[in-house]
Amino acid sequence: MSEATTTDDQLRLFIERIERMEEEKKGVGDDIRDTYNEAKSQGYDTKIMRQIVRLRKMSRNDRMEMEAILETYKAALGID
Amino acid sequence: MSEATTTDDQLRLFIERIERMEEEKKGVGDDIRDTYNEAKSQGYDTKIMRQIVRLRKMSRNDRMEMEAILETYKAALGID
Numbered sequence: 001m002s003e004a005t006t007t008d009d010q011l012r013l014f015i016e017r018i019e020r021m022e023e024e025k026k027g028v029g030d031d032i033r034d035t036y037n038e039a040k041s042q043g044y045d046t047k048i049m050r051q052i053v054r055l056r057k058m059s060r061n062d063r064m065e066m067e068a069i070l071e072t073y074k075a076a077l078g079i080d
Numbered sequence: 081m082s083e084a085t086t087t088d089d090q091l092r093l094f095i096e097r098i099e100r101m102e103e104e105k106k107g108v109g110d111d112i113r114d115t116y117n118e119a120k121s122q123g124y125d126t127k128i129m130r131q132i133v134r135l136r137k138m139s140r141n142d143r144m145e146m147e148a149i150l151e152t153y154k155a156a157l158g159i160d
Contacts, residue, residue, distance in 0.1 A: 011129075014119045018133055021112045028105040032098055039094045049091075053098055 036046045055063055074080070116126045135143055154160070 010122065011119075011124060014115065014122075014124065015129065015132060015136070018112055018115050018129070019136070021108050021115065022133065025105055025108040025112070028101050028108065032101045032105070035094060035098055035101065039091075042090065042094075044091060044094065049095065049098070052095060053102065056095070056099070 036049065039049060040046045058066070116129065119129060120126050138146070
């Protein structure tokens with residue numbers, strides 16, 4: 001095999017590996033969407049569920065800081 | 081088990097299922113990034129590789145249309 005062919009094969013293998021993983025990532029994304037839809041069909045509010053997922057990723061400190069800043073901005077804009 | 085507890089459990093199970101899938105998706109995303117880094121260390125241009133992945137997802141028709149529009153816009157803006 002010539003050196004050019006080896007290099008072309010290597011590039012193709014990288015691209016195909018990435019494509020398989022992109023497919024896998026898309027599949028998991030679809031499963032997540034399906035799960036939210038299932039929860040919705042059980043009566044859950046999925047917008048709030050997404051907020052909960054975001055909040056649970058944060059430390060208690062970060063969450064409290066975020067909530068304090070949110071309150072400040074709400075006050076500044078007269079949202080009560 | 082009271083009905084409220086059952087419902088709380090159901091919500092918690094949905095959230096935990098979603099969190100596991102989000103973790104999985106993040107893991108695959110990390111693997112994709114690692115693969116691009118590996119390709120980069122072998123001398124490949126990863127920006128171009130990302131373009132190739134995008135192009136290979138498209139049909140030949142869609143790609144040709146996109147390329148024609150791109151040429152038109154380049155001409156309009158004097159990019160030669």
